[in-house]
Amino acid sequence: MTGAVLHDRIWRRFTPAERLARFAAYLAIVAAFVASLRTVEVIPEFLYDAPEQMADLLNRMWPADLAYYPAGVHAALVETLHIATLGTLFSIVLAVPVALLSARNITRSAALNWLGKLVLVSSRSVNSLVWALLFVAVFGPGALAGTLAIAFRSVGFVGKLLAEALEEAAPGPVEALRAAGAPPASVLLKGFWPQVQPAFWSVALFRWDINVRESAVLGLVGAGGIGLVLNSAMDLFQWDRVATALIAIFAVVIAAEVLVTQIRKRIL
Amino acid sequence: MTAASAGGDRRAFRANWPARAGLLALVLYVLYAGQILDLSWDRFVFGLDQGGRFLSRLVPPDFTRWSLLLDGLLESLQIAIIATVLGVAVSLPVGLCAARNLMPWWVSTPVRAFIAVCRSFHPIIVAIVFVKAIGFGALAGILALVVASIGFVAKLFAEAIEEISMKQVEAVRATGASFANVVTMGVLPQVLARFIGFATYQLDSNLRNSTMVGIVGGGGIGGTLFAAFQRFDYDFLCAILIAIIALIMLGELLATRLRAIFQ
Numbered sequence: 350m351t352g353a354v355l356h357d358r359i360w361r362r363f364t365p366a367e368r369l370a371r372f373a374a375y376l377a378i379v380a381a382f383v384a385s386l387r388t389v390e391v392i393p394e395f396l397y398d399a400p401e402q403m404a405d406l407l408n409r410m411w412p413a414d415l416a417y418y419p420a421g422v423h424a425a426l427v428e429t430l431h432i433a434t435l436g437t438l439f440s441i442v443l444a445v446p447v448a449l450l451s452a453r454n455i456t457r458s459a460a461l462n463w464l465g466k467l468v469l470v471s472s473r474s475v476n477s478l479v480w481a482l483l484f485v486a487v488f489g490p491g492a493l494a495g496t497l498a499i500a501f502r503s504v505g506f507v508g509k510l511l512a513e514a515l516e517e518a519a520p521g522p523v524e525a526l527r528a529a530g531a532p533p534a535s536v537l538l539k540g541f542w543p544q545v546q547p548a549f550w551s552v553a554l555f556r557w558d559i560n561v562r563e564s565a566v567l568g569l570v571g572a573g574g575i576g577l578v579l580n581s582a583m584d585l586f587q588w589d590r591v592a593t594a595l596i597a598i599f600a601v602v603i604a605a606e607v608l609v610t611q612i613r614k615r616i617l
Numbered sequence: 618m619t620a621a622s623a624g625g626d627r628r629a630f631r632a633n634w635p636a637r638a639g640l641l642a643l644v645l646y647v648l649y650a651g652q653i654l655d656l657s658w659d660r661f662v663f664g665l666d667q668g669g670r671f672l673s674r675l676v677p678p679d680f681t682r683w684s685l686l687l688d689g690l691l692e693s694l695q696i697a698i699i700a701t702v703l704g705v706a707v708s709l710p711v712g713l714c715a716a717r718n719l720m721p722w723w724v725s726t727p728v729r730a731f732i733a734v735c736r737s738f739h740p741i742i743v744a745i746v747f748v749k750a751i752g753f754g755a756l757a758g759i760l761a762l763v764v765a766s767i768g769f770v771a772k773l774f775a776e777a778i779e780e781i782s783m784k785q786v787e788a789v790r791a792t793g794a795s796f797a798n799v800v801t802m803g804v805l806p807q808v809l810a811r812f813i814g815f816a817t818y819q820l821d822s823n824l825r826n827s828t829m830v831g832i833v834g835g836g837g838i839g840g841t842l843f844a845a846f847q848r849f850d851y852d853f854l855c856a857i858l859i860a861i862i863a864l865i866m867l868g869e870l871l872a873t874r875l876r877a878i879f880q
Contacts, residue, residue: 487668
């Protein structure tokens with residue numbers, strides 16, 4: 350047995366450099382947490398009566414004013430769904446060319462790839478509420494601003510994942526089509542599209558699910574949908590109506606999630 | 618393809634009528650929904666005109682009130698860090714309780730429902746409720762983002778636990794270990810790497826949302842942003858936006874670094 354030799358060695362999973370990096374990361378996290386806790390401005394008086402305030406809020410919300418749903422909430426809820434769906438569709442229309450531009454195996458130019466990536470990153474770094482603010486300033490309050498905000502925020506997400514799917518496509522069918530003299534449009538449609546189709550549907554569904562959630566808050570900055578109802582009910586302290594709107598949002602979000610899961614199970 | 622071999626149809630690719638019908642339905646839906654939402658070409662063109670003026674007022678960005686800007690950014694950063702640490706710490710036990718392979722159904726089902734509730738509301742909506750309950754300020758934002766963190770991290774953590782190999786768990790159990798030991802020795806080593814991935818992703822996501830909770834009074838730079846917007850203070854708005862984007866990109870870089878260390 351070589352056990353005698355092995356006994357003297359201390360076996361470690363990580364190299365000293367790795368252990369040092371981990372230790373530094375832990376230290377940095379703890380230091381950042383403690384520093385934040387000590388400097389963050391929390392008003393203690395607000396904290397003391399928080400349980401009372403919470404109970405008061407729930408009291409005002411309960412029972413929810415369900416009679417208000419047909420008159421005030423339903424139309425806004427439908428509008429929210431339309432904003433999410435139209436925004437997703439529009440974002441796909443915008444994202445496909447950008448994805449083609451940033452996929453290295455389709456556009457063979459580093460400068461153009463970089464341009465495509467830049468468009469995708471800038472779309473993702475701006476929150477949908479900020480996009481909504483900008484479009485409200487441009488197009489005025491309403492669903493148009495909300496739809497465009499959803500579309501512009503989603504371009505980065507859809508485009509990035511689509512470009513990754515395109516780059517992973519097998520080159521065989523594409524080269525075969527090119528060798529047969531197919532025009533570029535046919536190469537895209539018959540060479541790439543069948544390969545990226547599953548990823549495409551999955552990304553589109555996933556983004557639609559996220560957009561249903563996001564479009565519910567756009568109304569807070571005036572960009573249409575159920576957020577407007579929520580905002581005006583809060584401004585008027587009609588908390589039972591706020592509760593109705595919250596229940597409606599919850600139901601729609603859960604329904605969207607179930608729908609997406611079912612579709613994924615069936616077709617993917 | 619069978620038709621081609623029979624010699625009747627010589628086309629390599631036959632027309633896909635269901636797909637065309639689907640496309641037509643999609644176009645009809647877009648027209649219908651566009652009409653409902655009152656999206657018209659005139660409004661769009663009018664908006665482009667307006668947009669030109671808006672853009673010209675955005676530049677040059679006005680950084681003269683940089684101390685206000687820095688305070689807001691710092692508060693957003695504090696909110697994100699505290700909310701991520703607390704949220705991830707709470708997500709560990711919650712995610713463990715939601716894993717169906719370790720817990721009986723009467724524990725996992727209510728916990729899963731709780732996670733679903735946390736997930737289904739946008740952090741901004743949760744922030745509204747907390748602002749009403751505990752007043753304006755950073756605390757409301759922190760609590761809202763803790764809820765969002767639980768919704769995301771605990772769900773993925775539970776799914777990761779459900780995918781582990783039960784052999785190691787059974788081996789630890791066979792030595793007569795307590796439940797706590799089974800968790801720390803049999804379960805956690807298998808999922809810790811993925812858990813750190815979720816946590817860094819959540820840090821990134823919380824940083825994005827912490828710049829927004831201020832719009833409803835939850836502290837951070839969002840309040841400054843919304844105030845600048847409502848006062849048509851567009852050159853300051855532009856400066857805030859640039860600062861937010863820089864902070865988010867920095868956060869993304871940091872999260873990537875952190876993940877590389879723990880891989």
